[in-house]
Amino acid sequence: MICGGKSYVSAPPAFSNDAKRLLVCTANSVSIFSTSTGLQITSLEGHKALVTSVTVVPASSQASKMLCFCWTTSLDGTIRYWDFSVPELMKTVDIQLPVHSMVIPSLLGQPLERDSKSRDLFAYVSVENIKVKDNKPVPTGGQILKCNLTKSRMAAGVILAETQQPEYITISSTGRFFGIRNKRKIHVWKVPEVESESVGAKRITLHHTKDLTVLAFHPIQRMVAAGDVTGRMLIWRGFGNRTFSVSGKETGKKSFEDEDKPGVRGNDDADSCSTWHWHPAEVIVLSFSFDGTYLYSGGKEGVLVVWQLDTEKRKYLPRIGSPLLYFTDSPDPLLASVSCADNQIHLLKMPSMEILKSISGIKLPCSFPDVCQGSNNGFSFNQNGGLVALRSENYSIQFYSLYDDCGICEVQICERNHQPSEELTVVVTVVALSLDGSLMSTAEVRSPEDGIGGLICLKFWDSELENKRFSLSTVVYEPHRDGGISALTFHPNRRMAVSTSYGGDFKIWVCNDGRQKIQGEQNSSWMCHSVGSYKKKSMNAATFSADGSVLAVAAETVITLWDPEQNILIAVIGETLTPIVNLSFAGDSEFLISVSQGSRPQLSVWSMTKLSVSWSYKLHVEAVACALDTSSFAVLALIPESVRLQFNDSTFQGRDGVILHFNANDPVPQNTWSVRKAQGGGLAFLRSKKSSNSSDGKFDHPWLVYINGDHEYTLFDPSGKEAQELSLTKQGSYHALEETGGKFGYQAIYGELPEFDSKVDQTLSAPSVPSQRPWETIFSGSSHELPPLSKLCSAFLESLLERRTVTSE
Template sequence: MIPGGQSLVSSPPVFSHDGKKLLVCTGCTVSIFSTSTGMKIMELEGGHTDRVTSVVVVPVAAPSSKFISYCWTSSIDGTICYWDFSVPELIKKVKVQLPIHSMVIPNISCTPIGSSEKTSNHYAFISVEDPTISADENKAFRGQIQIYNLTKSRRVRGLLAETRKPELLSVSKNGEFLGITNKRKLDIWKIPSNDFRIEEIKKIKLHHTKKLTALAFHPKLRMVAGGDVTGRILMWIGFGRRKFSGDSQATNKKKNLTDEEKPGVRNNDDADSCSTWHWHPSEIKFLSFSSDGAYLYSGGKEGVIVVWQIDTGKKKFKPRLGSPLLYFTESPDPSLSCVTCADNHIHLLKMPTMEITKSIAGIKLPFSYPVGHKGLCTQVAYDETAGLIAVLTEDYCVQFFSLFDNHEVSQVQVCKRNFQPVDDVTLYVALVSVSLDGSLMGTVDVKIPEDGLGGLVSLKFWMRGSRIAEYSLSTVIYEPHSDAEISSLAFRPGHCMAVTSSFGGDFKIWIHNLGIKLNDQLHQKTGWRCQSVGSYKGRPMTAAAFSADGSVLAIAAESVVTLWDPDSNVLVAVIGDTHSPITSLSFIGNSEYLVSLTGGSTPQLAVLSTSKLRLSWSYKLVAEALSSSRDTSQFSVLVLLNSQCGIEKENGVILLFDVEDPVPVATWMVKKAKGGSLAFVPANPSFDEIKAMDGEKPSLLVYVNGDHEYIIFDPHNMDNRIGKSSRTSQIALEEAGMFGYASIYGDLSNLNPKQDQVPEITFAPSERPWETIFNGSSHALPPLTKLCSTFLASLIEKKPSMNE
């Protein structure tokens, strides 16, 4: 099985100690990306069985160990893992037994765990959730902050704090202070540098009038910043001088200070002053001080990074990131930072200009359509031939994502409009469809009317260029079905023809004109036009599909299926009569059968025979998605499971059927089935397993869940593990293991680095020495002075000697 499409933004990413790698939490693994190329080079897998929530990189002990990299990770599965991510290798696992939502390790030591050197204990502060406490219970404290001794793999007795829910932990750069946002206050602890007991840790509270959502500690000064839900930033200066100093005389003196002597400080909090900054109109998502402490970075839903100058309060902006912001991470390299966006993208920034140098793109996440939308929506389509998924995005694009390589291929801008995350939704892309060979694409975008005026539905046809997943706009058709919503869009296999159906009671067949020759000249009015219009008793047309050879067009007229000749637009037959509207149709390969899904109060999965014009068999199932194999007589259905089965509504089951047998061939339980989809795709020819099958290329099944995570598997042989493509492995090898000679000139074809003895390469000048002088192992090459002189001599034209 091949998993993919994991969220890149569930937790903050972390840079390696040299800034050359970025560690990103991706599901139950940690993906490591190169900051120079933006490509994934390796993965930490096998340590966790659930979502990874935190990564803490261990600093380098000495310059000689710069190629050895260690990190700690925490997970919802209740474990903490210690890795050498330069290999990568799992070294140690600590079991906590409770889901871990956040972890920090103050005063983390550079000495590796398990080394022969004597080291002090490593303490991890973790924010866990107690699942035994009901979330419905009034004032229930499900969150706990615990301390674990990582060196001895045991918990420190007692709780540091209890919270209503698990909170995100923040730690100062020097490891002296730990803090969380807790409703309308900040809870801050001073952490001892040596071994300690929980009773010895001191705590203060800083109060505010609004709910706080983010905090950050100044790297050098005793200053903490907090952001609230209204977009305000509060700066507390000199916090904890009374309680953390331990000076009783100073403590008594501070208690007598009035509010005027502590401007902006509420409830006689332990701080010298508090100032407020305000630019963001909505909730603050992150706060981060620069490494020198001169600037503060803030961001939120507006998609703008605000850079505040600490001394003056002046600000500058990095706008138009196109998505709400979640995290900002600084690198040990002062010229590099990254910002994490809510659309599953991470942008690497060149500092201080904040220019985007590289982007790490995952599948864009699903979005909600406006409440007033009446039509059926398709957020996911497939280019089955190329192994791509086409995903509609909130910023009016279609994102093409490679299922086998797990990375973004391209984005097609459907509507030329700047996306503003804070604005009310006035425009959205409702539907996307791709032809079987991927050469054509159709989209439908809808402009919402304001006060009943200004609404517009646009049908757009796109033509693929010379490269895969790169499309150019061919034709725009406004209001293709008057004021009715479009319910479906399908392309005819092997033809430049498409069909759209509408809830207004008609369907239209569109063809593409290649140009008309007039007077020996090519008339350039090419594009799509309507060839014919059809309807059936004025009923709403709810779904459409072409047969595998394109000779039959099936249109769902509410509760019946009508069959048409697409060339003459003649009604051929009518099949079935259901009690609810049909939502999906699909022909099964080259067989005579047609599958339909019915929604509403009486859901149904029905298999219809087009030769006998009758129902073959059916089930009463609540189905979310349907897909048919192009080469066999099989199809798969994604079925939702209700709460009566004791399973959450979002879970489901995939059923694989042979068309002539109502008994499923296979079943798979899946999660997040609501909003999911299915597709049969041909096997990737770059897979090692497929190469060994004597040319056989079986169809694989793709399941995409409601969060746009996916998994690819062979529905007929679950024991055979499908490997990753050789191209991805090669990228990882080049990024992870190339040093010295290989990093400049590439791998040698016949060099085995594991051999103990390497034959010497004899240097012998020739007529074309530049072709051979750089061949061989770097340690066996002649001195550079000899190489350069020979190379330069080969470039100089030889002249006969005067004595000859």
């Protein structure tokens, strides 16, 4: 069984202490990637529900950078402690409440040298409050609670806040303050100097006129920033000077009087509040740089903005291509990451913000206009290559390997910049692949502006099987004048395709046989071969028989059979109660599978020898998959809500669909599996060669792949025992971490120096440098090749010093 397709952006990632690993929350596990290669190294398996946060235990000195421990939280109600270098589970804390977020202040304040009076480790968690009603757990809202991780128990009676829903907790880099946003307010707590189960935390509240979306703490000053739904950013300076005791470096700072607090609303405890505005929509990302000089912000427009705090000047990382979700700093000031809504994590070289590597997951489902809702749910399968093609919001098609669980390439269908989802003007509606994967066809719709300028475009693409890169071959504007394209399908063994239209016709397209090469590049073009229609009825689906001799086209509630070569109507069979939206030939074209949706859905199996229905079921079918070499097929059907309401939740356990595996000759299913997130899902049979060096080209028995509505998938053998339960746990090979020696001083900034050869007579080349102290050659060389001493010496001396954390009383 092969599983994959998980989201990498459900929660913020975390860097290891040496910045060589990135820990990513991935469904019920934590995937660990190498920051140098972008490949997965290992994973932490054990949680039973979605992992919501990961907190790496920081190192206290240069020598302990290899410390590889972390805490994770999950909706399964547990907090777990891991050694992720092995990986190994060290401890489990069961609090029996779904945990959405967690911070551990003492890890940031004094990592390994906690006060002897406070040896217990405390965490503040954001949980979902669950109450039992009618013997059923019912979520009632969110709470901020205190947890003793050392003794594995909650602090009794300590409830810091109650919210309408669980909120994400943000903590300052020093561990002194943490806060949440709550509608139009920000709650900020100060962590007590001495932690205990009976001591809570002092709190202040800052107010705003709009709903707030995100907040961030300054690493040095008493400053907190927040973003709102309108794209504005507010910065409160000197917060908590009246409520929180002032100590250390902040002692003696002037606090504004109540009547002299510019920008502060009401009696809020802050010295001043300023407002910045650049983003056109809500602010989603907000983070200060490690030294507090810059503020990073981002949102739906897909642009990372860098603000200089002193001057308010801006610079940008544009054209990322997707809304931003999280910005994460690393212990290495030259490395950071930004997570995007298209399931990608980009590793950035700071401060230039150059994208070094990208960790790409499968494209997540996105909301498209109703005009593009087709029967294939936005993806198509390459059955021979084990690939799936998915459309995305940035006008591209992603090719994803189901066997390797990684992206192969992306094809930009329309050359346009990323736009927020509510402003989409061009949408890819249908995508289809040929049987061998060398051809692709797409349909796109350009929405009219003020009723003018609407356009439907059909495109054909060619590729070489070796490099999997597609190039545009032919563009057809307005292929069907009276309606949009409802379906696309390719001939099984010829360069022929069919497009159907809601307007009442279908067109057969053929590619020129003489594929000439112009200037070293392959050139091919497609042209319309013939046009067909049936009583001006809407054509909703089409499919070719196994040998391509018969073309079946659904004309609303009837099925029409055509000779594609001569475009002659052969027969008209059956009639369903609601329009047919999907057609597929099963076996050696002995049977035809039709799917009707609507108020009276139906799955029908038609006999091609008798031209009549063989058997049928009243099912709401979401997807159909037919094996190419056998008579078996599978359907993904939704379980009616009325049926689920008749039973309690323990019967279905969140499963809303069922996969039925049939032989076309028998109405009794051979296998059945209940699945989750069936709506918007898909099915396909895939063929894999017996071995990579097989010369006969024969294929092993087919595999069945199920993709759910969140684009998580399971690939399994439907005839094997391992297919009895569909789990979503990755079982794949991992890549080794490329261990490289630590670079300090000159090498960390300017690269490696030539190797020192101890056999060379140093008295001839550098008489002033003792041969027993070769490290001093770092300052040798021509003056124009070395940086100024003001830069070089400080970095070199810093690498020789041991960092120690000092806290003021």
